[in-house]
Amino acid sequence: MPLPAKAFQRWLHGIAPQASTADICRISGVKRTTLAQQLVRGKVAESTVVSISRAFNINPVAALATFENYSELAASPVLPSAAELVSQIATMDLLKAVIARSAGAAGRGGTDAPEHAPPLTPAPHATSVKNWVDAIDDGELRHRVSTATGIAPQNYSAQLTANRLTPELAIATSREAGVGLTGGLVATGMITEAEAGWPPGARQAALDALTDGELAALAGERLQALGKTLKRQEQDHEQTKTIWENLG
Template sequence: MKIGRSEVQSWLDAVAPGTGLVRLAQLSDLPRLRVTQQVSRGSVAPSTITAIARGLDLDPLDELTRFREFASITTSAPAPSEMAAFIPTAGLLQGTVHRLDSETVDEAELGGESYDHLALNWFDCADDGNLRAHIQQQLGVAQPTLWKMLRSRLREDVALEIAQYASFPLVSALVVSGVLTGAEAGWDPECRSRWLNTVPLGQLLAESEKRLREVGKQVRSLETFENHLG
C-alpha cells in the first residue's frame, strides 16, 4: 500500500519546507536510498511516512491521516477479541500461570506488542474459517502469498481488510503491519495486562491452548527441517 509522489511532496512541503531528502533520512534514522528512491518513484511506504513524522517530532498517526487512504483511521484500544494477539506467547503463558495462582500480571512481564508471528496470531483472532477466501476475493491475494505475509510482514491493505472483516479497530492493522506502535495508536499503557487480569479464566486458558498448539507446530517443523539437514 503505497502513497503517491504528489501527495507526499505536498506533505513534505508543509511539514519540512526546504529540507532535503538526505536530511530527512538522517532525522528519521532511515536508509538514505530508501527515502530517495521511494519519493522519486512516487511509491512511498506508510512506514516511511511515520518514520519521517517521528524524526520531525510530529504525531505519526496525525500525519498519516493527512493522506486519503488513511484519513478515516482514529486512535483506539484493541478490541477484546484481538487483545491476545498483541501479547507474545511467553507473556501470555506467564499471565495464565499468574491467574491460576490467583495473582495479577504486570505489563512489564508481557514483552513487546510486536514480535515474531504477531500477524499470524492476529489473523487467527479474526478468522472465522472464511477469511482467507475473503482476502483472495477482495484483494486478489492468493492464499500462498497470504501465508508468506503472515509469517513475515503483513501488507497494510491486507491488514486493513482483515480489521474491517473482523470489526477490529482499523488502527490495529497499522500496529500489526509495523506502521505504528501501540502508544501511537492510542493504547492505554496497561491495556494488555488489564485484559489478562480480567478476562474469564476459561477464555484465557483457551487462548493459551491455541498458542501452545501453534508453537508445537513451529517446533516440530523446525525439528523436521534440522533432521533433514542431518
C-alpha cells in the first residue's frame, strides 16, 4: 500500500531537514518527475522510501517501520526458515551445486558438499517470489491471504506467476504464514538479505545442509517448472507468429 504523502514528507524532513527535493533526488537516484507525481497524487511508493533511506545510510526496513502501514516491521526480526533460504537460491545455482557435489564425490569417493562452493547469485531470482510462497505454504496459505486482503485468488496467482508481489501483499503473506515479515520483501527484491537481517552466508549454509537426494529432487522440480514455462513461451511465440502471418 503506497505511503501517505504527508507522512512521507514528515519522515523526509526528519532525516534530511536541510535538503531540497532536488538534493534528495540527486543523492538517491529517484527521478524528480517521479517523486513530484507521487506527491501530487498523495501516495508515495515504498520503493521511493527504500531508495532514499539507502542514500542516507538508513536501513530500509527501519525506514518503512516508521510508517503506520508498516509499523509491524519495527518488531525484532524473525530469521528465515531453511525452506525460505533455499527458495531464494536460483535454479542455475542449484544445478551448479549438483555438478560440484558430483565432481567432488567422484574425486573423494564421498558425497559431502564441496569445500569451495561457487558464490550464489544474489536474491531475488527469476522465480523467487513463487518459490518463496511455495516454501511457506501449508496448503491453505493462498486462501488465507485472499481472505485477509480481499485480493482475488486469480489476481494473487497472477502476481506470483509474474514473479512479483506488492510490499503490502508480501507482508500479508508472511503474516498469514507465521514467518518473518521481511522474507517476502527479499523475495521481491524490495530489500536485500543483509537489510532484512539475514545472517551472512545463510543461503549457502541452507544449501549445504541439503542431502544429495534433497538437492537432486529440488533441482529436478525447478527444471521441470522451467521447462513448462519455456514451453508456454514457445507456444505463445508460435501463436503470435501465426497471427501476424495471417494478417499478411
